[in-house]
Amino acid sequence: AQLVVRPAAALSGFLAKGGALRGPGGATIPAESVEVLRVRYVPVTQPTDSVGVAAPWPDPLPPFRQPLTLAAGENQPLWVRVKVPRDIPAGKYAGSVSLTAKGYQVQVPLQVEVYDFVLPDRMTCVSAYGFSLGEVWRYQEVTDPQQRRTVLDKYLANYSAHHISPYNLAPLDPFTVTWPNLGNWQGGTRDRAEKHSGESALLVADESATAQASAAYGEAIPLPKAGVRLRFWYKTKQPGGQFLATLNHLDAGGEWMSGRNNDRRVEGTGAWQQFDRTITAFPAGAASVRLTLWAALYADDGSPTGTVWFDDVSLQDAGTGEELVKGGDFEPLGPAQLKPVFDWAAWDAAMTKGIDQYHFNSFSFPIPGLGGGTFHSRTEPSLLGYAEGTPEYNAAFRNYVRAVQEHLREKGWLDEAFIYWFDEPDPKDYAFVMNGFRKLKENAPDLTRMLTEQVEPALIGGPNLWCPVSPNFDLQAAEKRRKAGDHFWWYVCTGPKAPYCTLFIDHPATELRVWLWQTWQRKIEGTLVWQTNYWTSSCAYPEADKPQNPYEDPMGWVSGYDTPAGTRAPWGNGDGRFVYPPEAAADGHPPEPVLEGPVDSIRWEMLRDGIEDYEYLVILRDLLRTRGDKLPAAARKRYAALLEVPDSITADMTTFTRDPAPIETRREEVARAIERLAK
Numbered sequence: 069a070q071l072v073v074r075p076a077a078a079l080s081g082f083l084a085k086g087g088a089l090r091g092p093g094g095a096t097i098p099a100e101s102v103e104v105l106r107v108r109y110v111p112v113t114q115p116t117d118s119v120g121v122a123a124p125w126p127d128p129l130p131p132f133r134q135p136l137t138l139a140a141g142e143n144q145p146l147w148v149r150v151k152v153p154r155d156i157p158a159g160k161y162a163g164s165v166s167l168t169a170k171g172y173q174v175q176v177p178l179q180v181e182v183y184d185f186v187l188p189d190r191m192t193c194v195s196a197y198g199f200s201l202g203e204v205w206r207y208q209e210v211t212d213p214q215q216r217r218t219v220l221d222k223y224l225a226n227y228s229a230h231h232i233s234p235y236n237l238a239p240l241d242p243f244t245v246t247w248p249n250l251g252n253w254q255g256g257t258r259d260r261a262e263k264h265s266g267e268s269a270l271l272v273a274d275e276s277a278t279a280q281a282s283a284a285y286g287e288a289i290p291l292p293k294a295g296v297r298l299r300f301w302y303k304t305k306q307p308g309g310q311f312l313a314t315l316n317h318l319d320a321g322g323e324w325m326s327g328r329n330n331d332r333r334v335e336g337t338g339a340w341q342q343f344d345r346t347i348t349a350f351p352a353g354a355a356s357v358r359l360t361l362w363a364a365l366y367a368d369d370g371s372p373t374g375t376v377w378f379d380d381v382s383l384q385d386a387g388t389g390e391e392l393v394k395g396g397d398f399e400p401l402g403p404a405q406l407k408p409v410f411d412w413a414a415w416d417a418a419m420t421k422g423i424d425q426y427h428f429n430s431f432s433f434p435i436p437g438l439g440g441g442t443f444h445s446r447t448e449p450s451l452l453g454y455a456e457g458t459p460e461y462n463a464a465f466r467n468y469v470r471a472v473q474e475h476l477r478e479k480g481w482l483d484e485a486f487i488y489w490f491d492e493p494d495p496k497d498y499a500f501v502m503n504g505f506r507k508l509k510e511n512a513p514d515l516t517r518m519l520t521e522q523v524e525p526a527l528i529g530g531p532n533l534w535c536p537v538s539p540n541f542d543l544q545a546a547e548k549r550r551k552a553g554d555h556f557w558w559y560v561c562t563g564p565k566a567p568y569c570t571l572f573i574d575h576p577a578t579e580l581r582v583w584l585w586q587t588w589q590r591k592i593e594g595t596l597v598w599q600t601n602y603w604t605s606s607c608a609y610p611e612a613d614k615p616q617n618p619y620e621d622p623m624g625w626v627s628g629y630d631t632p633a634g635t636r637a638p639w640g641n642g643d644g645r646f647v648y649p650p651e652a653a654a655d656g657h658p659p660e661p662v663l664e665g666p667v668d669s670i671r672w673e674m675l676r677d678g679i680e681d682y683e684y685l686v687i688l689r690d691l692l693r694t695r696g697d698k699l700p701a702a703a704r705k706r707y708a709a710l711l712e713v714p715d716s717i718t719a720d721m722t723t724f725t726r727d728p729a730p731i732e733t734r735r736e737e738v739a740r741a742i743e744r745l746a747k
Contacts (some may be wrong), residue, residue, distance in 0.1 A: 069148040070107070071165060071176060073138065079169040081135040084146050089180055091161035097152060097180065104165055105129040105668070106136070107145035109624040113572045115267035116640040117565040120574030124411035125641070126575045128619060128648045129668045138169070147673070150180050151229075158184035158743075161690070171701040184743045185687065188554045190363075190427040191231045192593030193587065194557065196486070198644070199227070200235035203601050205323055206615065207649040208662040211353060213662055216240065216321045221330070222665030226647070228426035229494065230676040232600070235432040235488070237422030240321065244287075245408050247464075250452060251395025252435060256283035256361075256378075257455040258398055264301040264340050264379035273305075273375040274363035277629055279445040280370050281363040285393050285549040288318050288356040294387030295348035296357070300342060300396070304336025305375035312334075312362040313343065317354040325351060327612040333365070336376065346386050359383055359393065369630040370445065398453060403463030406452070410471060416479065423484065430594070433472065433485045433515075436450050437465045438504045443494040444629045449504065469512035477514065486533055487516040493519070494672045498526045520559060520596070524551055533557065535596050538583070539721065543590055550591075557594035558587070562639035567722040573642035574621050576726040577670045582718050584678030585731070588685050589713040601666065602644030604656075607631040614644070618648055646672040681731065684738045685711055691745040707741050709735075 073082075086102025109124035129147050138144050148165060159182060164175040202222065210216050220240060227234055246252060256272040274281035289296075298313065315330040328351040334343055350357075361381070364374030381396030396421035422428045437451030451468075454461040476482045487508060493501050505517050509530075521527060523545040534549065535557040536542075544555050560571050560583065569583040587595060604616035608625035610633035615654035616625070622641030625636055647666035652658050689711055696704050717731055718724035725731065 069149055069178070071104075073144045073146065073167065073556075074142065075138050075140055075172075075434035078140045078285055079136075079138040079172055079372065082144075082167070082169040082172075083132055083135050083137050085132075085166045085168075086150075086178070087166060089150070089161035090164035090184070092159035095157045095159070095161075097150065097156060097161050097163075097537035101151045101153065102163070102165075102178070103149040103151070105131055105147040105149065107147055108324050108619070108672070110573060110619060110641075112622055112641050113642075114623060114638060115573050116570075116572045116638070119566040119576075120641065122570065124318040125573050125622070127622070127642065127669045127671065129649075129670065130675070133651070133668075135169075140336055141599055146163075146303055147670075149176065149673075152180070152182055154184055154186055158182050163643045170184070180256070182322065183739045185739075185746055186654075186685055187680060187687075190429055191585065191679050191683050192686045193231075193679050194430050195231060195233045195679065196230050196430045196432065196488075196557070196594060196596045197227075197234055197254060197646075198238070198597065198599035198602075199223070199239075200599065200601055201239045202323055202326070203603055204649070205321070206326070207603060207656045207658075208664070209656075209658055210661045210663065211319060211321070212661070213321045215661060219663055219665070222663075224422065224426050226665045226668070227600075228428065231679040232627075232646075232675065233430045234600070237426075237431045238415050238418030238429055241414040241418035244411040245468075246287075246411075247395070247406065247408055247452060249395070250401055251393055252286035253395060253398075253453050254284050254286050255281070255450065256451050258400060258453040258460075259377060260400070262303070262377050262400075264303070264377075266397055266399050268398050268400055269301075269303075269377045270361075270381075271375070271377050272361060272363040274373045275375075276370065276445060277373065278370045279441070279447065280366060280372070281447075282360050284358060284384075285362040286358075288322060288332045288358055288663050289383065289392045290356045291354060292385040292387055292390075295346060295350075295387065296392065297346045297384045297386045298332075298359070298382070299344045300340065300361070300382075301340055301379045301383040302334065302336060303340045303377045304338055307336070307338040309336045309338070309374050309376065310334065310365050311376050312360075312364075312366055314360040314362065315347065316358040316360060318353050318356045318358065319353050319442055322356070326352060327353070330357075331366070340379075348386065366386065367414060368633060375378065400460065403459045404462055406464040407467050408464075408471060410475065412475060419479070419481065423481065428484075429488060430484050431481075432488045433476070433491060435469060435472070435487055435508070435515075437468065438489045438507070439463070439500070440489045441497075442491045442629075443613050446490070446497065446500060465507060466511045469508065469515065471708050473512040473515055482514055482516075486516040488518050488520075493521055495524075495526070498524065502527065502530045516555075518557075535594075537561070537563060538586075539568055541590060541592070556590075556592050558592055559596040559598070561598050562643050565640065569721075570640070571646075571671060572640045573644060573671070577674050578726055578728050578731070579724075580671050580674040581678040581681065581728070581731060582724045583676075584682050585713050585717050586721065586724075588682050589718065597644070597646075599644035600646045601649075603649060608636045610634055613657075617646060617655045619651070621652050642669075642671065645669075645673065681735055684735060684742065687696055687742050688738050688745070693740060695745055707745065710738050722743040 089097040108128040177600040259271040364372035439449035518533040519531035522540040605625035605627040650664040653662040
């Protein structure tokens, strides 16, 4: 509910607070279940499309942290949110919202009706939404590991309350993988034809003008007190070829420290040479490093190219001489030896919490060795330095994905997991994508293979979970694939724009709620959005210490895709941004760590309401399936008609209500039907 305060005279020290609500038989909804949030406006200066206008738009819903001063004659909307305890009796509950200020006090009546049924903890409509924990640490400047866990729990609790599952349910507790006698090298290919010693070296080749090629040691290496000694032999394909050897610094929480890399520029002669450096200076707060060896110099647009062979790579404790990496000689192992060893303990515990306590209903699972990319650029498949198609690659990939499949099966999480390894392919990418899906299908057929693309003849038999952008969903094609056992989600992002339902701030907020009715209408099982806390763009705001303030600049600016630093190209207001940083961390420079959860938005609330609308329909459908045969034919038909989405809510993809009243009316009709059928 919303409450708007428009004072005739200025008010200072203004506060709003919800009180307890009392209902039948003395039952009480406690005051802490009645939240009153401020509605804050953001200044839209560049409309997203023809629907938007340049004006202040309401979106953030920050809590009251301190009293406000309200100007005379100006509206201050308040957002009233009631979280009803699960065991509360049905009926009407009444109380008030208290508004106080200097010389002012009023009680605004509030009434809530509780229906005689309970929503499940876990929603039927699947959600899969991006969430950047690194963005949280950057803005809120949380560095202490225990404080990070506290803040993460607040974010996860918030997402759970809105029925939104982030891609990664265990960002602080990854599983670990080791390959005995081999080391965890990713990228590059092992080359027997060119080596410094032994039987092979690691070839890292970059022939693309839009992507950077590298090989990296996949494990974080704790920093010794005395520093590290980095040594390796290298040979550039061309005399004068230049490349980088990089130590990526990580803090105590395992997060990459952006802008703090130690990049060593190396130039080759075309013959084998040795690099040897002892490094003792590290950024404050660095606790570990990752080693990355590049084929060329680095540029944001991916334009540098080059080819380098590496051999006898060593990273040692500068004090003791202890070797810190394995497999740096890149000597070949037989296929039978290429068996990964997983440590699932921390990951399993965090995942159990995410699924059982927070009731998340999906998660993305990473699979190395497939390559990956987007319509813009892609990375070719290799695993542990073995090229695709070699006996070693085939054995390592098969052993890895089968171990993953069986662990997920053992934990009962196969239905929640999905493999999301390529994004928005163009037709030129279809053969590449199908090759990756073929390998998954042959080696781990029970893993869900998701693709953000509409049904295309060239892709049939690859993905078994299709996720097109909403205007590209084809109901007839979907019905054919459903008969073959495939499933469907869909997504919105910078597209579509008007006249479709979108996620933008400068559109009616009801669009996101209508989107969930359209989801039900088409028998689509889930929704996906690429990001939820995209607070800044590294292109529009390229200075690392001056990120975007999303309260002052609501635009989701383009980043990536070779966009030059300093470019301001719009994706749309609020694209990728459903939650805001706490107000104290709005500019990324709080005076002290901010240990709060996110600030909600009106659009975030609409998503939750839409997902709950969908669940009402699921409950009614299931009741009709179990009890419908006991009803008179006319009553059964009347109830079944409520499962159809009326034109008053949405007639088609571009004809829908911008008024919440038809949605609320239909929701109440469905709720009354559930109450009657459940008795």
